[in-house]
Amino acid sequence: MTAAGETGIVFRNVSKFYGEVLGVNRVNLTIPPGITSLVGPNGSGKTTLMNLLAGLVRPSRGEVTVLGIPPEEPERLFQVVGYCTQFDSYPPGASGREFLLATLALHGCEPAAAARKAQAALERVKLAEAGDRKIAAYSKGMRQRIRLAQALCHDPQVMILDEPLNGLDPLARAETVALFKQLGSAGAYLVISSHVLHEVDAISDQVIMLSNGYVVAEGQIHGVRAEMREHPLQVRVRCSHPHALAAAVIGHPQMLDARVLEPDAWGSPGLQVTTRDADALYAEINRLMAANRVPGLDIVSIAPADDDAGSVYQYLVGEAGGGA
């Protein structure tokens, strides 16, 4: 990684207005390596934030740098940045491979190196066999993957991915997520936009939550949830004898509520506990089991019910922001 790379992706007091319309306002962010998801409903400012990163739009106020490079210098910026947009830009009649070769020619690659990189990119997105077919004959998912190949064919350190899982079938989705994780763990910066919040949980190292052009939260999703003290945690316990367990835990000072759940698909009954401190609940359940205070108690699973991106986003912006 370059020395400039140490600075990461930085937004300093960035605002963008489209005439009278707010794009994003007073954004201060430092995005570290790994997978960062931009979360928010349509119109929340995700694409504006990514376009600001790529220099497709310019901030009305403030400053953006990517690994120390301002977006006003595309000849430097796009040596390290790849952007997978939602829009097609294929030359008419081009095959997937020709499209990648044209992209690499724009990067100034020599033909032999371009052919090598195009093949590698096609293999990475599992399009090697279809690489010589016309893009016009590709399915929606294949088009999404060739756009992804275009964004990563020059081995960028930073990838900006606008709704990259749209149109992918479950298998391709899993393969693509694995690819993102591989790139993220190798130290690349992946900035991914999504309005499908359950995807975000599966992918992200950290999230940036946007609503109406404002950043409402940023960081690791569990960390963000832990900071929301005004919303007690919901913990779901699948177990035998849920009524007895509810009676046992409700007396604890950190427990606020306990509600017995219907049996799940596997027939296991359960209990949802509202608590100010999840760790205190886990300790209390351990203590009850060790002391055999609930005879015959068998715990099947125990997991937080509302520290996923969808719940956090709902808490932060209310029903109006719900895109999950």
Place this chain on the structure above:
Amino acid sequence: MTPGARQWLAVFRREVRKAFLARRGWWIYLLALAPFLLFFAYSVQTHIEAGQRQAWAAEQSKHLAPSDFDGIHRGTSAAELEAALGQPARKERFVRRRRGSHDEIVFNDVYWYRYSDGSTLYDISVVNGAVTRIQRRPGPSLGDVGVLFANVFEFFYLRLAVFFGCLGIFMNLFRGELLNKSLHFYFLAPVPRARVLSAKFAAGLAAAVVVFGGSAWLQMFLLGRVVGAGGLEHTAAYLGVTALACVGYGAVFLAAGLLFRNPIVPAVALLLWESAVPFLPALLKKISVIYYLMQLCPVNLAAAPGTPALYALLVSAPDAIRPVTAIAGLLVLAALVLWISTRLVRRMEIDYTAE
């Protein structure tokens, strides 16, 4: 080849293909070919007339040369005429009725003797047994078709066909990509935007010069064939003027494509401006493309006798300046407009949702 040159070539190749094969660009070919079609019809007509001249020459009783008609003049009798030229290919009689000097009705016996020497038709009018008029109808000469071409070229081709063709080609370079939501292909690559602009301009110019220069050459070749020559005089000059028109209008419409969403607005404004050049003050004249082009057109139509005043004003060179000055002036104007375009494209934002 340097990486920068490879980038430039990559943009150029892609843009040339798009410029020639644009689905919305078929009308540009039609515009470029319109004068060719006009001249093709003209050449068919002249071919038919040439055939008629040959046929009449074969039908008449004697083979005639132009010098045979030198001895025929007003007052020659019909008998002398027939003795000198033989029986005509066509001899048509009609009676002309006219009012005499004392208001009486006079009937004149009129004959039309029609001869041909193979290249010129002769209509000889014989009234009451004596020649009264000889009308010669030669085939078109190189000079005639040269003037015909100059009229079409200066009034229609430069001012309308090349003008609107360049509008279609060059405004589409950036506006078209915004409408197709594909401009990000270039703006998300490590290519300086000025390089993208220069390659796009060069591609548009190549397409415009091939289409409009090619059509101009075809027109001149066709007219040359009409008069039995390989082409018209001043071919190189006309092709040069066409190429310079593409440079000038191309630069202007490229800039307009960066400034305006609707091409009608700059097109109408520029058309009015270019038409008003003869009436503009000296300094403002120089901020137009047609000002320089008219200096370079090789045929001075305005000087031809019988040219209507307003038409003469439009097709005349506004000032007498040397060709090299006119060429330099046009290139400086185009370079200035392209420099402004470079500044505009560097600040350009892509917001497809606003399109």
